[in-house]
Amino acid sequence: MTKTIDLTLSVTESPQALANHAAKLFVERCHDAIEKRGEYNVALSGGHTPKLFFKALASAKIGGSIPWEKVNFYWVDERCVEPDSEQSNYRLAKEELLHKVSATHFYRMKGEINSEKAADEYESLLRRHFQLGEGQIPRFDFILLGMGPDGHTASLFPDYDGIEITNRLVTDQYIRKMESWRITLTLPVLNNARACVFLIQGKEKHSVLARALDLLSERTLPAQRVQPTDGKLYWIVDQDAYEG
Known part of the structure; x- marks a missing residue:
């Protein structure tokens, strides 16, 4: 069986160029989604x-054309902390983006409650929405x-059961x-x-990036297992990560 991956690799000269490139891609896909389906669902x-x-997205120069009221923000993962914690993924997005634009639809994972309950609640929310x-x-x-130095992505880590879960949309793990x-x-949602x-x-990140981008190697890293079945896969990397 032959499997085709629609993959685009972009190498930028700096972290800022990386951010700008990704933000422009976000805007491009936003307009396309709204034109076709009337809304833009983002994690x-x-x-x-x-x-x-x-x-970059919060700047008028790049994000000024986005109809923020039609964008629905969700989260890929969250640490089990209070929403105002410096470790909170929600807090970062809120402070750097959501509170600087006219976004009104965002649905955070509740890291401050029992993790199993939070995962169940978020799965129920996704099923409703x-x-x-x-x-x-x-x-x-x-x-x-993103990708950690161990090859993890989202909160799916090597040698943990979470990466193998296929019967849930959201899971928790220690x-x-x-x-x-x-x-x-979970991986089925990403893919x-x-x-x-x-x-x-x-x-x-150079050494783990080289492994992740080796399409002929065994897929031992969680990041390698992100391969959308009917979508596009983008790797946007800066020169330091690419060249080492």
Whole structure:
């Protein structure tokens, strides 16, 4: 059986250029989604790299044409912390983007409550909002992703059960090396997206990036297993990450 992956690799000269490139892609796909379906369903990640992306989107120069009232913001994953914690993925997006534009539809994962309950509640929310029947999976227009030095993406880590879950949309798990609970979308949700967009920067990511982009190697890294079945896969990386 032959499998074709619709993959685009873009190498930018700096982290700021990376952010601008990704933000322009976001805008382009936003207008296309709204023209075709009347809304734009997005799932955001946290971390250092998305911060510049959020700032670029919040600028009038890049994000000024977005009809924010038609954009629905969800989250890829969340740390089990209060929403005002500095570790909160929601807080980062709120401060750098959502409170700087006229966005009104955003649906955070509740990291401050029991993780299993939070995962169940978020799955129920997705089923309602996307009007899903039994066995159906939400189809996001744009999923923003990063990758850790161990190859994890979202909160799907190597050697943890979460990456193998196929009967849930959202799950929780305790990450021992980080001593923290996480809530995350599962791999089937990521792979049902119209577009998954990885943002990668920094020399420290070079070796794991080289492994992730080796399409002929065994898919041992969670990031390698993000391959949309009927969508586009974008890797947007800065020169430091690409060249090492």
